[in-house]
Amino acid sequence: MLHLIFFQLCLWCLVGVSGVEVKSVTVGDSVTLYIQRDDEIEWRFGPTKILLAEVKQNNIFIFYNDSAGGRFRGKLNLDWTGSLSIINTSTTDSGDYIVTRTKTSAVLYTFSLGVYAPVPVPVFIRHSPQYSSSSERSSKCLLLCLVFNVSHVTLSWYKGNSSLSSISVSDLSISLSLPLELEFQDNNPYSCAVKNHISNYTKHLDITQICSDCSTCSSAETMIRLGPAFLLGVLVGVILIYLVNGCRTRNHQQKKSMQKRAMDTDLTYADVRGEFL
Structure with missing residues (x-):
């Protein structure tokens, strides 16, 4: 009697008070929904109880590959106990799997399967x-x-x-x-x-x-805003320096040229400078 009570308690823990066994697997895994068949049975899926497979006498298995839009084609397997295996699961395989007795349509087992993808990194x-x-x-x-x-x-x-x-x-x-x-x-x-x-x-x-820090943020934002103006100022400064240096160089060369001509002729530096002007 104690063994019977213990077995019933274990059964309630397995299937829950509602009689529904809940299973969760990762996408791509295989899962087996274990039962002990009673005479001829049918496996059905979803709220409309689409017929997936049958187990008849002498362990004759029949699969309905076109059911559920062909979603389970090549993915189902049955063993002598009537247990159903699903390979290479996908999220679309999530739902209720129901075992019914063929002759009376009485519900024997119900499984709620959830197939989940691994969570991504936040x-x-x-x-x-x-x-x-x-x-x-x-x-x-x-x-x-x-x-x-x-x-x-x-x-x-x-x-x-x-x-x-x-x-x-x-x-x-x-x-x-x-x-x-x-x-x-x-x-x-x-x-x-x-x-x-x-x-x-x-x-x-x-x-x-x-x-x-907020001060760093403000400084960074200020630099971003003032960046174009700063570059333009640098460019103008470089151009002015180039022009000033160019003028000085030309004046120096002109002065040397006038001094040389004055030395080569009898003209004074003032006369030569007057010719250049």
């Missing part, structure tokens, strides 16, 4: 919103934690081990972003975590690499 991006005042702008750093092309995931910000905020997405494959506003001098440990039913990834924030 990305940190500094955001530049419009602040109402310069003092507010100079003291805040707004960050975004992003993940791309995800479904059935939860994205969360943590301060140490404490959750600050989170956002979830279910069926759609979209990009998620979650903001976090910090003070520039905040030295607390922050991290962004993304998880689904089978995997998770936590990325720790280095605020010194993403955010910098």
